[in-house]
Amino acid sequence: MSLRRFNELRGEEVAYAVDRQDRTFLPAQEHCPLDPTRPGGPATEIPFPAFEIVVFDNLFPSFEAPQGAAEVVVYTDDHHGSFAGLEPARAQALMWVWRQRYEELGARPDVEYVLIFENRGVEVGTTLHHPHGQIYAFPLVPPVAGLELAADARLGGCAPCALLARELADGERVIHSNADVVAYVPFAARWPYETHVVMREHRASLAECAAEELASLAEALQAVTRGFDRLFERPFPYVMVVHQAPTDGARAGHLHVEFYPPLRTATKLKYLAGCEQGAGTFIMDVLPEDSAVALREAIAFDSQPSRAGHGVAL
Amino acid sequence: MSLRRFNELRGEEVAYAVDRQDRTFLPAQEHCPLDPTRPGGPATEIPFPAFEIVVFDNLFPSFEAPQGAAEVVVYTDDHHGSFAGLEPARAQALMWVWRQRYEELGARPDVEYVLIFENRGVEVGTTLHHPHGQIYAFPLVPPVAGLELAADARLGGCAPCALLARELADGERVIHSNADVVAYVPFAARWPYETHVVMREHRASLAECAAEELASLAEALQAVTRGFDRLFERPFPYVMVVHQAPTDGARAGHLHVEFYPPLRTATKLKYLAGCEQGAGTFIMDVLPEDSAVALREAIAFDSQPSRAGHGVAL
Numbered sequence: 175m176s177l178r179r180f181n182e183l184r185g186e187e188v189a190y191a192v193d194r195q196d197r198t199f200l201p202a203q204e205h206c207p208l209d210p211t212r213p214g215g216p217a218t219e220i221p222f223p224a225f226e227i228v229v230f231d232n233l234f235p236s237f238e239a240p241q242g243a244a245e246v247v248v249y250t251d252d253h254h255g256s257f258a259g260l261e262p263a264r265a266q267a268l269m270w271v272w273r274q275r276y277e278e279l280g281a282r283p284d285v286e287y288v289l290i291f292e293n294r295g296v297e298v299g300t301t302l303h304h305p306h307g308q309i310y311a312f313p314l315v316p317p318v319a320g321l322e323l324a325a326d327a328r329l330g331g332c333a334p335c336a337l338l339a340r341e342l343a344d345g346e347r348v349i350h351s352n353a354d355v356v357a358y359v360p361f362a363a364r365w366p367y368e369t370h371v372v373m374r375e376h377r378a379s380l381a382e383c384a385a386e387e388l389a390s391l392a393e394a395l396q397a398v399t400r401g402f403d404r405l406f407e408r409p410f411p412y413v414m415v416v417h418q419a420p421t422d423g424a425r426a427g428h429l430h431v432e433f434y435p436p437l438r439t440a441t442k443l444k445y446l447a448g449c450e451q452g453a454g455t456f457i458m459d460v461l462p463e464d465s466a467v468a469l470r471e472a473i474a475f476d477s478q479p480s481r482a483g484h485g486v487a488l
Numbered sequence: 489m490s491l492r493r494f495n496e497l498r499g500e501e502v503a504y505a506v507d508r509q510d511r512t513f514l515p516a517q518e519h520c521p522l523d524p525t526r527p528g529g530p531a532t533e534i535p536f537p538a539f540e541i542v543v544f545d546n547l548f549p550s551f552e553a554p555q556g557a558a559e560v561v562v563y564t565d566d567h568h569g570s571f572a573g574l575e576p577a578r579a580q581a582l583m584w585v586w587r588q589r590y591e592e593l594g595a596r597p598d599v600e601y602v603l604i605f606e607n608r609g610v611e612v613g614t615t616l617h618h619p620h621g622q623i624y625a626f627p628l629v630p631p632v633a634g635l636e637l638a639a640d641a642r643l644g645g646c647a648p649c650a651l652l653a654r655e656l657a658d659g660e661r662v663i664h665s666n667a668d669v670v671a672y673v674p675f676a677a678r679w680p681y682e683t684h685v686v687m688r689e690h691r692a693s694l695a696e697c698a699a700e701e702l703a704s705l706a707e708a709l710q711a712v713t714r715g716f717d718r719l720f721e722r723p724f725p726y727v728m729v730v731h732q733a734p735t736d737g738a739r740a741g742h743l744h745v746e747f748y749p750p751l752r753t754a755t756k757l758k759y760l761a762g763c764e765q766g767a768g769t770f771i772m773d774v775l776p777e778d779s780a781v782a783l784r785e786a787i788a789f790d791s792q793p794s795r796a797g798h799g800v801a802l
Binding site: 183185192194287292299308316318322324361442445448449451454459460 | 493494495496497498499500501502503504505506508513550601603605606607612613622624626630631632633634635636638639642643647648650651674675676677678727728729731746748756757758759760761762763765766767768769770771772773774775
């Protein structure tokens with residue numbers, strides 16, 4: 175059962191999904207529900223002995239038809255893989271899967287916003303280690319999308335377009351780019367290694383992208399996430415969120431992917447505590463320019479094939 | 489050095505305090521900077537052999553004069569104490585300390601909002617175990633205060649007054665009350681054991697409260713925090729935030745204290761991940777009514793003197 179209540183003091187809906195308390199929690203690999211069902215092995219959620227990418231309904235949904243949807247996107251049948259480590263062709267295919275789900279879910283009359291995301295690492299509450307992401311289809315336009323639309327109004331045009339132009343003109347926080355996509359630590363980052371991966375041209379959603387643009391997006395996302403893993407020579411936890419136009423038909427948006435990594439050092443977390451929760455103001459220990467230097471080096475290092483994979487400290 | 493930058497996509501200021509990365513991190517008790525300076529012992533931040541309540545400037549400030557302030561409030565010289573465990577007279581005195589700081593900081597021309605809070609427990613990023621809270625004086629009205637003012641406008645009057653009336657009429661989520669103060673799990677709680685402790689009469693701030701009201705507030709806050717510790721028979725982590733009127737002179741507000749506890753079970757945390765960070769929508773596993781039942785029992789159990797302190801499981 176899922177239901178929603180309006181929180182007056184915060185001016186936002188809260189979603190209650192009370193069956194989720196019992197959901198599968200960090201199972202051992204032999205009980206992983208996202209592994210393939212191998213001959214002679216236990217039945218998993220995926221009744222095939224091997225697969226590329228699988229999407230299915232979340233068994234513990236935060237949103238349910240006809241008031242939205244919740245889906246799981248399994249990136250690979252390799253339990254020990256990662257988004258960063260996918261073959262480039264698989265990462266590109268994932269962009270097409272995201273696009274197809276955005277279009278199909280977004281076309282439903284009960285869906286006003288499609289949120290594609292990945293929670294990676296126990297530090298951000300991952301309950302299954304198998305590489306996967308999630309998709310929530312909202313019956314409303316949620317607060318963060320509302321803030322982005324407000325930014326468009328405040329700036330008198332597409333805010334991500336304007337911010338990208340500023341970042342390119344400055345250049346100091348750009349950490350990676352290709353023909354179609356730019357990755358940077360934003361000027362007013364709220365997380366030490368927050369990174370935005372932004373389409374150069376104005377594209378409201380994945381549905382508006384050409385095939386080459388989707389390939390470029392996959393390349394940039396993989397370069398950034400490989401750089402993350404290189405940064406502290408450990409699997410780097412993050413929240414990855416695809417920001418796109420709402421699907422209620424009336425509003426603007428600019429496809430970009432935001433990463434919110436919880437680490438401020440290799441072993442210390444940034445917490446959302448009194449100031450962030452009670453005032454809504456983020457306190458940052460690290461300047462975005464310094465984060466950008468470290469991430470740029472980590473990405474550049476990793477892109478040298480002769481050095482990649484040797485675990486050399488920066 | 490502290491500075492601020494405006495985050496366009498979120499429509500909010502971010503504060504950078506880049507010296508904080510090196511701040512004291514979970515020192516052993518013999519190096520606790522909040523302990524008294526005992527004869528023959530090391531010098532701490534507090535040059536007295538004993539004390540009741542001490543306030544001093546944070547050495548690692550998120551806000552600095554003339555653009556705000558950051559202070560530390562040490563509740564007791566007992567390193568192993570807690571807010572819940574303070575003698576009632578000390579807890580009442582703390583209310584007067586809070587009030588004095590609110591008034592003095594709020595009177596400064598550079599200060600528009602005073603945030604009094606406590607981060608308790610490593611789960612919310614506490615870096616010092618010694619019982620203490622913090623005060624940030626903001627050179628702006630931060631987003632959460634803005635949302636509360638927006639709620640007033642939406643409801644056509646004081647939102648906390650209206651919400652308190654609804655909670656009292658319903659009664660199902662009230663967990664404790666006295667002559668002047670009511671504690672409840674709010675109808676649209678965002679955290680499993682979120683609790684609001686609200687003045688019955690309309691009081692914009694601590695400065696408007698009678699002495700009996702401050703005593704009642706201290707009683708209710710201690711009842712709630714003792715109940716928290718009883719709930720899972722462990723020190724219960726929380727973020728405690730005092731919400732009051734901005735001090736820019738122009739705006740309304742209603743004194744209440746909000747607790748955001750990160751636990752959803754005795755050992756499992758609620759994380760802010762893709763949906764919360766990327767959409768701004770909280771997903772909850774627990775209904776507020778169920779949390780209220782558990783907290784009401786924990787508070788009632790603890791208030792029976794013959795049973796208190798024996799560590800009997802609920």
